[in-house]
Amino acid sequence: MPGGRAQARVGVVTSRLVVVGASLAGLRAVQAARRAGHEGPITLIGSEEHLPYDRPPLSKAYLGATGTPDHFVTEQDLAALEVDLRLGCTAESLDPGRKVVVAAGVDIAYDSLVVATGASPRSAPGIPDLDGIVTLRTLDDANDIRRRLRAGIEVVVVGAGFIGSEIASSVAGRGIGVTLLDAAPVPLVRAVGETVGAALARLHERNGVRLIQGARIVEVGGGGGQVTGVMLATGEWIPADLVVVGVGAAPATAWLGGSGVGLHPADGGLLCDEYLETSVADVYGAGDVTHWPNATFDVTMRLENWTNAADQGGRAGANAVVSRQARTAYSTVPYFWSDWYGSRIQFVGYAAADDVDFVEGGPDDSRFVAFYTSGERLVGVATLNEPRKIMKFRRLIRDRATVTDAKALLASLARPAAGLRAGA
Amino acid sequence: MRIIVDRGRCTGIGICESVDPDRFEVAADGSLVLTSDEYGEDEREIVEEAVRSCPAAALKLESVS
Numbered sequence: 093m094p095g096g097r098a099q100a101r102v103g104v105v106t107s108r109l110v111v112v113g114a115s116l117a118g119l120r121a122v123q124a125a126r127r128a129g130h131e132g133p134i135t136l137i138g139s140e141e142h143l144p145y146d147r148p149p150l151s152k153a154y155l156g157a158t159g160t161p162d163h164f165v166t167e168q169d170l171a172a173l174e175v176d177l178r179l180g181c182t183a184e185s186l187d188p189g190r191k192v193v194v195a196a197g198v199d200i201a202y203d204s205l206v207v208a209t210g211a212s213p214r215s216a217p218g219i220p221d222l223d224g225i226v227t228l229r230t231l232d233d234a235n236d237i238r239r240r241l242r243a244g245i246e247v248v249v250v251g252a253g254f255i256g257s258e259i260a261s262s263v264a265g266r267g268i269g270v271t272l273l274d275a276a277p278v279p280l281v282r283a284v285g286e287t288v289g290a291a292l293a294r295l296h297e298r299n300g301v302r303l304i305q306g307a308r309i310v311e312v313g314g315g316g317g318q319v320t321g322v323m324l325a326t327g328e329w330i331p332a333d334l335v336v337v338g339v340g341a342a343p344a345t346a347w348l349g350g351s352g353v354g355l356h357p358a359d360g361g362l363l364c365d366e367y368l369e370t371s372v373a374d375v376y377g378a379g380d381v382t383h384w385p386n387a388t389f390d391v392t393m394r395l396e397n398w399t400n401a402a403d404q405g406g407r408a409g410a411n412a413v414v415s416r417q418a419r420t421a422y423s424t425v426p427y428f429w430s431d432w433y434g435s436r437i438q439f440v441g442y443a444a445a446d447d448v449d450f451v452e453g454g455p456d457d458s459r460f461v462a463f464y465t466s467g468e469r470l471v472g473v474a475t476l477n478e479p480r481k482i483m484k485f486r487r488l489i490r491d492r493a494t495v496t497d498a499k500a501l502l503a504s505l506a507r508p509a510a511g512l513r514a515g516a
Numbered sequence: 517m518r519i520i521v522d523r524g525r526c527t528g529i530g531i532c533e534s535v536d537p538d539r540f541e542v543a544a545d546g547s548l549v550l551t552s553d554e555y556g557e558d559e560r561e562i563v564e565e566a567v568r569s570c571p572a573a574a575l576k577l578e579s580v581s
Contacts, residue, residue: 148571162573398571399531429529436528436546480544483533 107132109413110193110200112183113208114138115147117379117401119164121206121409126173130413132203134175137195139182139209142231143167148398150234151255152431155241155262161231183209186351188372204374204412207348207362208405211341211380211396216250220312224319225335228255237336241268245333248272248322252279252293252303254430256338261432264301271330272296273307273322275339283428284439287448288462288474291455292437299433341396343381356383361394366421368408378408387423388490389442389471397428425489436479440486441472451502452478463498470498481505518580519553519563525574532566532575540566554580 109125111118114136122136138144146162153159170177183195186205193200213227226237237259241247247263249256252274263270280289296303304324311323312335321331343361345353354363354371362370362377364384369376377384379401383394395404407422430437435458445464453460453476461481464472470493473485484505488498519539528546532539539559541549555563567575 146571164573402569402571427531427534431527438530478544479528479530479542479546483530483537483542486534487537 107203107413108201109134109204109206109409110202111136111206111208111409112193112195113206113210113379113381114140114144114177114179115208115210115379115401116144116164116398117208117210117405117408118206119144120402120405121208121376121378121412122170122173122175124406124409125413128410128414132413134173135200135202136170136175136177137181137183137193137200138177138179140230140232141180143170143177143179145231146398147229150231151228151258152262154234155238155259155266157266159238183347186348186353186375188352188375191374202374204376206376206378206405206408206412207345207353207370207381208378208401208408209344209347209381212344213337214340214342216309216337216339218309218312219250219335219337220314222312222314222319223317224333225312225337227337228259229341237334240334241266243268245269246271246321246331247334247336248330248332249336249338250309250322251275251338251340252296252305253338253340254280254283254428256336257292257296257432258430259336259338260296260301261299264299264433270301271332272301272303273309273324273330274303274305275307277306279303279305283443284474285443285445285448285464287450287455288439288443291450291460291462292432292476294455295432295435341380343394345381356394359394366423367411367419368404368422369411374412376408376412378405384422387421388425391442391444393426393442395426397426399427400424425486427486435477437474437476438479438482439472439474440482441470441489443472445471451499461502463495465495468494468496470495473498517555517560517563517577519550519555519567520576520578521548521550521553522574522576523547525572526570527572527574529571531569531571535566535569536562539563548574 111121144164181196185194213229247270249260249272252272260270260272278286278289308325309322310325313320323329345360361383364377380396385392411419427440446466448464450462459477462474475482526548528542530542543549
């Protein structure tokens, strides 16, 4: 099988790998298992009807006028990897005693299992079930929103996190009126902290989109079953033909209830060790669903981003099929990016730092670099429109560099004067 | 082997640079710069990892004839 021949035969050739979740993490698990030399059967189970596709564009370019879905692989690619792909097939329960996953009423036996079921959108409290109130997670959700977006409507986005902000940017880019509401005094605090969250929030106003912070919805108006607007605690009525709720996502682990797999008491995510194995032997976790101890920061974390889903999926898939002694611990410097109004936002590292300082530019500039430090250590960097700089700091953070090292690197990256660039 | 960059797909997300910084660098305008688009067998593993890591599927490999 492709990619397997050149590598040492470390897999148990007769063992069966089952991967639940056919998005990025699950797909990478399957591909990495083959690369690691696994020659046994592989079953990939996905609850959606679609082949694995890329989610980040769904809130960005795909909401524009001409987006097309990006599938990672074709059926032929998966057939070449000898993967038994079962789409439209929802996992219902896990019985670790019998080593069986029940999906769509059928027992699927495994020797090793990777759970990559991702996260489901949280619902906002007090939001009724009316036509025109939607969430965005899947391709079907995005298609539904695209169908509803048309000239002259008014859109309200509830939640000014990255997804909500990208949606607002995409909708505004089509010339459609949009208002962003966020319950918190400052958005994005968990993702990037208060200093940078406040700076990014200003991008909305600078691009003509109203962001109402500290917004509390007291009533959602409807007529004939269709949403008509939202009433805020301040008494302000905001008309809406479409309300997109983007208030975060929770690990999709309800199907594991009663299985004995240890789940996080707060959000129900999988509790995994450094090898990404759950509390149940031979059951691994990957992607948005997974809490694990990240040795880069000596912190247990759960990440909801593309880079982690890809890398963690690959590591879980390989660890699930090699001998226990051959497994590799997973650690990473988290990285995510977001695109709003033609600006590129990038973040590397860990936002829960002691201090955050703008070291180049500031909250009102079209470019900035912000350092996150804990003690002497650089633990994170946020940039706006500085794509040349950010990745160099990702390596520095991995190597546990000090803020002094980081400032030296930043000085060495000083851009040539504009006159020189123009003459080049 | 040679690396092909699909300029229509690449948006300068930069994961390739963090995988193989000696070869890939995102420029200040977001465009991707390669120190060399050809590589030898000893570099195959890291280049393949960089190609796989691209969120935009903008990198491809082809044989140099």
